[in-house]
Amino acid sequence: EVQLVESGGVVAQPGESLRLSCAASGFTFDDSTMHWVRQAPGKGLQWVSLISWDGNRAYYADSVKGRFTISRDNSKYSLYLQMNSLRTEDTAFYYCAKGTFRLEPAGRDFDYWGQGTLVTVSS
């Protein structure tokens, strides 16, 4: 059974740093692109970042570029999100999600999601 379990969400002050973790199990982690997606309370979904299976490529939403860093440790089946210079608008549930690439027809989707961890940025 695929499981993704996020941790690390806390209350932080603006300007502080935080590191989120996602523990994966039940699938071949080092074959999978992984993502972070966030959702402000009562709002819609926002893709945050992705990291390739080998960790060599990472992409970010403009709103977090230069402040957040995605990383992974395939030996530990773990995904991370280092969040620096936090802003009040970063307050959200943060989900990690497993990416899957499809062939014929081609596509990409997020087929498994964790339950999320809440980050609250407030002074």
Added chain:
Amino acid sequence: DIQMTQSPSSLSASIGDRVTITCRASQSISTYLNWYQQIPGKAPKLLIYVASTLQSGVPSRFSGSGSGTDFTLTINSLEPEDFATYYCHQTYSTPYTFGQGTKLEIK
């Protein structure tokens, strides 16, 4: 960035009804379009990928269609557990954007 626009934003329907949600992309995304269901307090759940393929375990009353810029999600014969928020999602190019969501409520 590719903008995804869903309509309607909210929808009231009754058990047994058929409903359709539409999603329009600001540029062609081929079939790089997914649909997710989110129940309050829960993580999103993948329903449909590559525009029209049902994820394993998803009931056949759900279906998707479209390509290019225009897509639809149809739910036939609504069941109580279908009342939730639905999101379309493009993965054609980063940033991978979501629609704003359609909240399906019981009439």
